[in-house]
Structure formats: structure tokens, C-alpha cells
Amino acid sequence: MNKIADIYGEVTIQEGALWGANTQRSLENFPIGTEKMPKEFIEMLCELKRACAVANQELKAVEYDKTLAIIKAIDELLMQDFMQHFPLAIWQTGSGTQTNMNANEVIATLASRILGSKVHPNDDVNHGQSSNDVYPTAMHMMAVNMIAQDLIPVLDKVIITLTQLKRENTLSYKLGRTHFQDATPMTFAQEVSGWIVIFTDAKKQLEALLPFMRQLSIGGTAVGTGLNTIKGFDEQVVRALSQSLKQEFTVCENKFFAMGFKDAYVSVHGILNTLASNCLKLTNDIRFLSSGPQTGLQEIKLPANEAGSSIMPGKVNPTQAESLAMVCVRVIGNHQTITLANSHGNLQLNTYMPVMVYSMWQSIRLLSDGLDSFNTRCLAGIEVNTEKMMDNVTSSIMTATFLNEKLGYDTTAKIVKEAYQDKKTLKEVVVSNGHMTAEEFDQYFDYSKMIQAK
Structure with a gap:
């Protein structure tokens, strides 16, 4: 176990952990739920940190060797099971500050090992940035x-x-x-x-x-x-x-x-x-x-x-x-x-x-x-x-709607009512009431014409 002291006091971090005091405090202060920062988000956060290191390198805002170490650290991190290093809960500060500092600390630890000297999580990894x-x-x-x-x-x-x-x-x-x-x-x-x-x-x-x-x-x-x-x-x-x-x-x-x-x-x-x-x-x-x-x-x-x-x-x-x-x-x-x-x-x-x-x-x-x-x-x-579909079509009295154009709404309504009450087909009712002959009904009553505008 490693003990780290800062202006907020002393925290104990498990052996082998890549994170620092800020991450550890968040672990202890927000033991809420089981929901963690999604892997897809952490991956993009690391990609962003890499791009920031590239920008700081090009603008000469951070020492060249440090930016190289940061970039290499992120590349190596993303090639492994990196989520073990990002244990924080969704239910933390609303700005996500602890997760940003989690990334800064993990990357700084790896970059320091690569460089052989101190890479600071805030001054170097987070240079020119804010959690906000x-x-x-x-x-x-x-x-x-x-x-x-x-x-x-x-x-x-x-x-x-x-x-x-x-x-x-x-x-x-x-x-x-x-x-x-x-x-x-x-x-x-x-x-x-x-x-x-x-x-x-x-x-x-x-x-x-x-x-x-x-x-x-x-x-x-x-x-x-x-x-x-x-x-x-x-x-x-x-x-x-x-x-x-x-x-x-x-x-x-x-x-x-x-x-x-x-x-x-x-x-x-x-x-x-x-x-x-x-x-x-x-x-x-x-x-x-x-x-x-x-x-x-x-x-x-x-x-x-x-x-x-x-x-x-x-x-x-x-x-x-x-x-x-x-x-x-x-x-x-x-x-x-x-x-x-x-x-x-x-x-x-x-x-x-x-x-x-x-x-x-x-x-x-x-x-x-x-x-x-x-x-x-x-x-x-x-x-x-x-x-089954076609059987429903041929047995339904609602196809009578097609008769509206020829016989009118009111007459068709009477045909529908009679067909439903007497359990007859539309054709039987139309023919028995003299509206059309059987041949005229068959010629007129075309399902293919019912599925589109005129």
C-alpha cells in the first residue's frame, strides 16, 4: 500500500494502482451505485489527452520529451485492458473532474516510467486544459x-x-x-x-x-x-x-x-x-x-x-x-x-x-x-x-368502401349493415338489392384498385 500526502491530507492507495490521490479520494467519497464511466467514454478521453499532448508538442507548450512520453503512454494504455485503471462512479462531481484527474494521474504515472523522470498530471498531462x-x-x-x-x-x-x-x-x-x-x-x-x-x-x-x-x-x-x-x-x-x-x-x-x-x-x-x-x-x-x-x-x-x-x-x-x-x-x-x-x-x-x-x-x-x-x-x-391475409381481405365487409364511388356512402352503409347482420357477402347483398349484376360486381370489385389512388 502506498501513502500519499497533499494539502487535503493523506490517502492510502493499493499497491500497483496507476492512479493518484485525487482518484483515490473519489473512490472513497462516492461509493454510490455500480455504474462506472463507460469504456467508450474513457477511450475518447484518452484520445483527447493524446491530441492535447500533440498540440502542446507542436506549440512547444510542454517539454518535447514529456509530450513524447505522454503520447507513448496513452498508446500503450489503449492497447491493454485499460478500464482497470478507471474505477470511478458516474455519481461524482457534475463536471466529471475526478474522471479527468483519474486520466491525468494514470497517464502521468505511465509517462513518468517511460521517461524515467517526473511527468506531472496537472502541469504536463493537463496542460492548457480544464475538466470543464x-x-x-x-x-x-x-x-x-x-x-x-x-x-x-x-x-x-x-x-x-x-x-x-x-x-x-x-x-x-x-x-x-x-x-x-x-x-x-x-x-x-x-x-x-x-x-x-x-x-x-x-x-x-x-x-x-x-x-x-x-x-x-x-x-x-x-x-x-x-x-x-x-x-x-x-x-x-x-x-x-x-x-x-x-x-x-x-x-x-x-x-x-x-x-x-x-x-x-x-x-x-x-x-x-x-x-x-x-x-x-x-x-x-x-x-x-x-x-x-x-x-x-x-x-x-x-x-x-x-x-x-x-x-x-x-x-x-x-x-x-x-x-x-x-x-x-x-x-x-x-x-x-x-x-x-x-x-x-x-x-x-x-x-x-x-x-x-x-x-x-x-x-x-x-x-x-x-x-x-x-x-x-x-x-x-x-x-x-x-x-390468412387474403382470407381476411375477402371476408371483410370494410372492402365495401370501394363501392362509395359507384353507389354513394349512404347506400354502401346499408349494404355493409345488411351483410354484417345477415352474415352475407357484399356481393350477395349488392346483387340481391339490384345495384349490380354478379358479372358487373366481379368486374368492378378489383382489390388491386383498392390499394392505390385512382
Whole structure:
């Protein structure tokens, strides 16, 4: 065990730990929950520290040998199981200061070993930086990277699967439903086309808003003025990050805004919230359409991935839909968290950033994983019961809506009422009442004309 003393007193750190006194105090002072800083965030924080070292090297703000040691230390750190060195809870100071100092201390320890002399966590690793501009920069980087590398590729997979499902069912006639009641005919392809837009729109909206998330606050230091940094530092850091992460990051024009407000998080998560809301509706639709297998709608059949009941043998449940539905509910809850967290930032700094990071991380992670599983284990295996669908169309009296143009609404309403009460077909009622002959009805009553405008 190592004992370290500073102006706040003495702390004991376990043997072999790379962190220092500030990290240790946070461990002891915030023993709250089990949620830790996400790996994806820590990775981006380290990438940011590396870019800062590159900038300090180019601007000659820190000794050249020290910046080399810092860069090498970070490179080595990211090649190992680095999360063991970042044990801090989400539930800490709202600026994320302890996590920034955790990174400074770990990197400084490794860099000191490489250099063979002292590399200071604050004077060297954190040179020209503050937790107040570092943390919001890293949280933007994390969201951009996860959305670009994880979520958008999954959206593309779902779009491909649904497009194929649509292509295969252009002639699969079915009954539309409104208010849980029979409505007019459509094709299953038309229904699926609506599902596709959920994901194509989400992708377009994310790509449209990601440029705002790529605006970084680094260089603002404590309150946005850039105190204790060098002119051009922000541009050098952003250039280094863009090169290393293959993303077009930019310097935020107004760092006072960037540090006090988190509107990019609210806006981008708003798209995730919409995606979750739409997907929740989709999972419910799929569960209704697959209900049965004998007494429900039975229009589609889902893959039988596992046993659905511990007491009812052979029962198969829509488990992938249920799993994704729970993901959606969680994401919708996270949006409320992020919205409130942004609105409660005070003066020059938002102090709810760790919970915003965790909420954004969880939403992207759950949607990426949940949709990927849903696509592979549900959507890709949907079997369409075209016979049942067509039977519903031919037996429904709501197809009488097509008669409105020829017979008028009032006359058609009487036909529908008689057909329903006397359990007759529409054709039987139309012919028996002298509105058309059987041949005229067959020629006029064309389902293919009911699924499109004139």
C-alpha cells in the first residue's frame, strides 16, 4: 500500500494502482451505485489527452520529451485492458473532474516510467486544459464515435432486411386496421414500407445533427475564456483528433455556450428518443400481427428462438420484440434525464455531465445491440401467411368502401349493415338489392384498385 500526502491530507492507495490521490479520494467519497464511466467514454478521453499532448508538442507548450512520453503512454494504455485503471462512479462531481484527474494521474504515472523522470498530471498531462472543457469535449467525441460506428451501421442492416421483406410481398394483399378494427385493403409491402422510413429517417436525422455534436469545447478551459492555454491550441487539438479518429471535428465558435449548454446532446438524443418511440410502436405491431398461433391475427410468423413458457409446452413468444420494447422504454426515460440535466446547468458550467454521458452511452449501446438482435433474430426470419391475409381481405365487409364511388356512402352503409347482420357477402347483398349484376360486381370489385389512388 502506498501513502500519499497533499494539502487535503493523506490517502492510502493499493499497491500497483496507476492512479493518484485525487482518484483515490473519489473512490472513497462516492461509493454510490455500480455504474462506472463507460469504456467508450474513457477511450475518447484518452484520445483527447493524446491530441492535447500533440498540440502542446507542436506549440512547444510542454517539454518535447514529456509530450513524447505522454503520447507513448496513452498508446500503450489503449492497447491493454485499460478500464482497470478507471474505477470511478458516474455519481461524482457534475463536471466529471475526478474522471479527468483519474486520466491525468494514470497517464502521468505511465509517462513518468517511460521517461524515467517526473511527468506531472496537472502541469504536463493537463496542460492548457480544464475538466470543464475536457469532459464536454470527450462526451461529444463518444457520442459521435458510437453513433457513426455502432448505431448507423445497424440501421443500415435493418433497412436492408425490411427492403427485402417489402420486395418479396408486393402482391401480398392484407387488410389494413385502424382503431383495432378492420379497415380497407393494402399490401404487406406497403405496411413494411412504413416501417422502413423509421430507420431511413433516423439515419438522415442523425447525419444532419452530428455536425453539431462534432463541435468541441476544448480550449475553453475553466469558463470559456481560454485562460492558461495558448492561442491555436484548440485548432491543433481538433486537427489531431480528426486525423486519428477519422471524423471531421470542429472548434466550437462560442465556448461559453459549449460549456454552459448541452443542446447537441438534447437534440441528438431527441432523435434516439423518436427512434425508440417508433420502434416501440413497431414491436407492438409485429406482436399483434403474429398473435396466435391459432386464435390471433396469425398474419406473420416469427422465428421460434426458444421456449416461451415454463408450464405451457411448445409455446413460442415474441421475445425479441419484447426485449426491444424494454430497450425503447429505457431510451425514452434517458431522454427525460438528458433534457432535465441540460436545463439545470448553472451559469458558466453544466454540472450534470456524467449522468448525461451515461444516459447517452446507454441509449446508443442498447439501441445498437437491441436493433441488431431484433434484426437478426426476428425481422430476418419473418414468415408471411399470405393465405390468412387474403382470407381476411375477402371476408371483410370494410372492402365495401370501394363501392362509395359507384353507389354513394349512404347506400354502401346499408349494404355493409345488411351483410354484417345477415352474415352475407357484399356481393350477395349488392346483387340481391339490384345495384349490380354478379358479372358487373366481379368486374368492378378489383382489390388491386383498392390499394392505390385512382
